[in-house]
Amino acid sequence: MRILYHLPLSPYARKVRAVLAEKRLPFELRVEKVWERRPEYLELNPACTVPTLVEDNGLVIPDSAVICEYLEETYPDTGLLGRGPSERVETRRLVKWFDEKFAAEVTRNLLWEKTMKQALRLGAPDASALRAGYANLKQHLMYIGWLAEHRRWLGGANLSLADFAAAAMLSSIDFIGDVDWSLSPPAKEWYARMKSRPCFRSVLTDRVNGASPPPHYADLDF
Amino acid sequence: MRILYHLPLSPYARKVRAVLAEKRLPFELRVEKVWERRPEYLELNPACTVPTLVEDNGLVIPDSAVICEYLEETYPDTGLLGRGPSERVETRRLVKWFDEKFAAEVTRNLLWEKTMKQALRLGAPDASALRAGYANLKQHLMYIGWLAEHRRWLGGANLSLADFAAAAMLSSIDFIGDVDWSLSPPAKEWYARMKSRPCFRSVLTDRVNGASPPPHYADLDF
Numbered sequence: 450m451r452i453l454y455h456l457p458l459s460p461y462a463r464k465v466r467a468v469l470a471e472k473r474l475p476f477e478l479r480v481e482k483v484w485e486r487r488p489e490y491l492e493l494n495p496a497c498t499v500p501t502l503v504e505d506n507g508l509v510i511p512d513s514a515v516i517c518e519y520l521e522e523t524y525p526d527t528g529l530l531g532r533g534p535s536e537r538v539e540t541r542r543l544v545k546w547f548d549e550k551f552a553a554e555v556t557r558n559l560l561w562e563k564t565m566k567q568a569l570r571l572g573a574p575d576a577s578a579l580r581a582g583y584a585n586l587k588q589h590l591m592y593i594g595w596l597a598e599h600r601r602w603l604g605g606a607n608l609s610l611a612d613f614a615a616a617a618m619l620s621s622i623d624f625i626g627d628v629d630w631s632l633s634p635p636a637k638e639w640y641a642r643m644k645s646r647p648c649f650r651s652v653l654t655d656r657v658n659g660a661s662p663p664p665h666y667a668d669l670d671f
Numbered sequence: 672m673r674i675l676y677h678l679p680l681s682p683y684a685r686k687v688r689a690v691l692a693e694k695r696l697p698f699e700l701r702v703e704k705v706w707e708r709r710p711e712y713l714e715l716n717p718a719c720t721v722p723t724l725v726e727d728n729g730l731v732i733p734d735s736a737v738i739c740e741y742l743e744e745t746y747p748d749t750g751l752l753g754r755g756p757s758e759r760v761e762t763r764r765l766v767k768w769f770d771e772k773f774a775a776e777v778t779r780n781l782l783w784e785k786t787m788k789q790a791l792r793l794g795a796p797d798a799s800a801l802r803a804g805y806a807n808l809k810q811h812l813m814y815i816g817w818l819a820e821h822r823r824w825l826g827g828a829n830l831s832l833a834d835f836a837a838a839a840m841l842s843s844i845d846f847i848g849d850v851d852w853s854l855s856p857p858a859k860e861w862y863a864r865m866k867s868r869p870c871f872r873s874v875l876t877d878r879v880n881g882a883s884p885p886p887h888y889a890d891l892d893f
Binding site for chain 2: 511519522
């Protein structure tokens with residue numbers, strides 16, 4: 450059975466879980482506490498990040514972006530990159546936008562400060578980081594709302610990796626109750642559509658040791 | 672004519688310049704001072720990073736990773752990603768390694784502290800960042816040396832984007848004289864091979880306002 454090493458709140462692992470489910474590729478989840486730097490895991494993925502995918506034939510694929518490109522090339526039936534060059538450029542541009550820019554401006558400031566930093570006993574959340582995170586999240590929600598108002602899906606006419614990257618990032622922040630969905634009704638409507646997809650169910654029913662998400666978190670009609 | 676917006680010391684722009692030249696795709700360079708956040712440039716690339724490529728047909732492609740995937744799909748004659756799935760996974764894994772891990776651990780601590788931070792009048796280089804940068808660079812040189820000793824090119828038997836990503840990062844650090852090549856003879860031998868490729872010549876003959884590289888910088892026999 451295909452194995453995905455992950456952490457429950459990792460947005461990158463959530464993206465890959467949803468993409469695998471959308472492509473109907475069965476897999477088994479294994480939690481990898483990357484901070485323990487397990488030697489066997491370092492051999493699979495020297496960067497020691499999650500996710501890492503291990504295929505039935507033994508092929509090891511580290512990194513969510515590398516995994517998604519691999520899945521597109523290997524299982525092209527449910528294509529998530531778009532058809533022509535301009536669709537594919539726009540999908541990949543938005544994936545990078547969420548994987549890097551949203552992650553640095555929002556996820557690092559909120560999710561890291563509130564969960565990982567505490568779990569690793571690196572001190573209390575930094576107030577200026579939290580302030581920056583909330584201010585940046587507002588801007589990002591506006592941008593997502595703008596995209597959702599002008600296009601059927603974030604990348605264009607079709608569901609794409611851009612939607613998965615954005616929804617994965619938002620779902621992790623939503624788990625800690627930090628998304629004020631009233632800021633952008635079109636972003637909320639788009640996210641409700643993503644939440645209602647079967648591929649997102651397992652991500653939304655995950656629970657993390659000692660932490661509960663807000664009541665609306667997995668509610669499709671929030 | 673195809674246009675590439677760049678900054679002379681941006682390793683990401685250097686990677687794309689070398690890849691375009693390796694694929695024999697002519698282009699015109701335009702310097703984009705991203706910190707000025709020029710409205711016309713923000714329309715091309717809302718993340719306001721370099722490089723951005725604009726094709727003759729008007730297609731705009733931001734971000735070096737997005738550009739490289741686009742170039743592979745659109746101009747596959749000189750393929751730089753590898754053939755089978757495992758070669759392509761390894762190439763992309765290493766590109767991410769250099770674009771993200773090397774960048775965060777080395778480039779951010781040395782190139783940013785010594786050039787951009789000063790240019791933007793954000794203060795003197797931080798001594799602890801420089802120390803971390805040099806320590807991390809040593810580890811990265813060892814890893815590059817290990818790869819170069821065990822494979823013909825960094826990703827495997829064939830020249831690939833992994834070599835371009837690594838050489839681009841190193842060339843920017845080498846410009847400010849921070850690479851101690853004596854630390855790893857196999858890394859030095861591999862880099863000499865990269866420097867001798869015609870596609871790297873224009874990158875190495877670049878000069879930056881008021882700054883000169885060390886004497887060995889463009890020397891093929893350093």
